Amino acid sequence: MIGHEDLAVRTLGPCRIDSPLAERLAARETTQHSVVEDDRILFDDTLSMAGVRGLPVDQLPSLEPGGPRKRIYFDPAKTRVGIVTCGGLCPGLNDVIRGLVLELCRHYGVRRIVGFRNGYRGFIPHYGEDVVDLSPEVVQHIDDEGGTILGTSRGMQDPEDIVDALERLAINILFVIGGDGTIRGAMEVVRVIGERGLKIAVVGVPKTIDNDIPYIDQSFGFQTAMSEATKSIHAASVEARSAPGGVGLVKLMGRHSGFIACYSTLAKDDADYVLIPEVPFALKGEHGFLEHLRRRVEDRGHAVVVVAEGAGQEHIEEHEPGRDASGNVRLGDIGRLLRRLVTEHLDDAKVENNVRYFDPSYAIRSVPANPYDSAYCLRLAHAAVHAAMAGRTEVIVARRRRRFVHIPMALAVSRRNHVDPLGDLWMSVLEATGQPVRFA
Numbered sequence: 001m002i003g004h005e006d007l008a009v010r011t012l013g014p015c016r017i018d019s020p021l022a023e024r025l026a027a028r029e030t031t032q033h034s035v036v037e038d039d040r041i042l043f044d045d046t047l048s049m050a051g052v053r054g055l056p057v058d059q060l061p062s063l064e065p066g067g068p069r070k071r072i073y074f075d076p077a078k079t080r081v082g083i084v085t086c087g088g089l090c091p092g093l094n095d096v097i098r099g100l101v102l103e104l105c106r107h108y109g110v111r112r113i114v115g116f117r118n119g120y121r122g123f124i125p126h127y128g129e130d131v132v133d134l135s136p137e138v139v140q141h142i143d144d145e146g147g148t149i150l151g152t153s154r155g156m157q158d159p160e161d162i163v164d165a166l167e168r169l170a171i172n173i174l175f176v177i178g179g180d181g182t183i184r185g186a187m188e189v190v191r192v193i194g195e196r197g198l199k200i201a202v203v204g205v206p207k208t209i210d211n212d213i214p215y216i217d218q219s220f221g222f223q224t225a226m227s228e229a230t231k232s233i234h235a236a237s238v239e240a241r242s243a244p245g246g247v248g249l250v251k252l253m254g255r256h257s258g259f260i261a262c263y264s265t266l267a268k269d270d271a272d273y274v275l276i277p278e279v280p281f282a283l284k285g286e287h288g289f290l291e292h293l294r295r296r297v298e299d300r301g302h303a304v305v306v307v308a309e310g311a312g313q314e315h316i317e318e319h320e321p322g323r324d325a326s327g328n329v330r331l332g333d334i335g336r337l338l339r340r341l342v343t344e345h346l347d348d349a350k351v352e353n354n355v356r357y358f359d360p361s362y363a364i365r366s367v368p369a370n371p372y373d374s375a376y377c378l379r380l381a382h383a384a385v386h387a388a389m390a391g392r393t394e395v396i397v398a399r400r401r402r403r404f405v406h407i408p409m410a411l412a413v414s415r416r417n418h419v420d421p422l423g424d425l426w427m428s429v430l431e432a433t434g435q436p437v438r439f440a
């Protein structure tokens with residue numbers, strides 16, 4: 001069970017400097033009943049969860065709220081900031097970079113901000129990546145484009161070399177924007193910073209279209225990616241309905257978690273089957289997926305199938321396992337396997353069929369953020385700047401139950417967020433598709 005020690009946030013030292021935002025905060029205090037920085041956020045959100053702890057309310061585990069502080073740790077005039085984006089692309093990366101730069105410059109008066117190029121390798125001299133000076137002018141319209149103006153890469157570099165670079169450039173605050181591998185890397189950087197007795201804050205903004213970071217409502221970019229995915233589901237549905245025995249098969253990203261597959265299916269409400277990594281399925285046999293699909297095609301004349309890339313990996317025989325630079329297991333191609341098996345199964349059963357396969361792949365994550373994600377990214381960037389200027393370190397900023405909070409990095413990488421096969425999201429998917437609870 002998560003306790004106080006899991007939620008404790010590290011700080012570099014006491015906040016002795018008046019924040020440039022203090023006046024605005026003071027004005028807020030007169031109109032609000034509580035001061036943001038003192039009002040901790042309860043970790044548990046149901047009576048039964050809180051009840052089993054048997055503690056008085058003021059001793060229940062709670063998270064530090066995000067937001068501006070009246071007093072800060074770093075003197076803005078002397079503060080140097082670094083920003084790095086790591087891992088796969090995600091809509092909103094440029095929005096976060098822009099939000100960080102504008103908040104630092106315009107509201108805190110920080111003047112020196114650099115971007116490290118191409119992920120963690122941007123810190124390592126032998127890659128020859130020069131840092132990029134970031135100013136409000138440089139970042140002005142970058143949110144109109146997908147991707148990241150800093151570039152990105154997978155994989156960690158030697159944390160000693162990274163901290164050497166931070167020291168060389170006299171960086172006081174490093175913002176890392178990335179997924180769980182990136183956050184683990186950032187924790188290594190924090191360890192070396194500590195060993196060298198340096199006062200450098202490392203604050204993360206968690207990123208993944210897969211939405212698999214735990215303890216947060218949603219990761220930025222997820223909503224945009226799943227919206228893009230609906231286009232392929234719609235196209236698959238049109239194709240399936242327009243041909244005899246039409247089967248539209250869509251493979252979507254989602255390595256360990258089927259959130260994109262589930263939400264995009266619900267958004268279009270056109271799919272008959274959703275297959276996700278969290279819910280194993282049998283392919284063959286009377287109650288297996290293939291037979292069910294055959295009956296569906298015979299009954300209705302068409303079917304739409306959405307499969308998350310990490311689903312049904314146990315069915316893939318010819319596949320060379322291995323890991324990518326982030327340490328992720330390389331997946332077998334479930335989409336192509338299903339395309340072949342579905343066609344063969346319908347052919348064998350003498351059911352006329354036209355199987356159309358869609359793999360939007362990277363197209364769902366290389367687009368600019370939608371307005372919702374853009375707003376979310378900007379608010380995450382603000383929260384990240386407030387946390388760092390107040391000397392918080394080894395934390396990510398995130399929204400949990402609609403509140404911005406500081407979550408220790410160790411907690412953020414302690415597990416993965418999954419679609420709960422007994423939870424309400426999966427129940428909605430079963431309701432929308434009409435597929436059986438289990439293909440056994």
Ligand code: F6P
Nearest residue numbers: 088208209210253254255324365
């Ligand atoms: O983790 C995010 C993600 O988009 C996954 O959904 C996908 O499996 C993976 O990245 C692919 O990324 P790349 O091919 O860049 O390693």
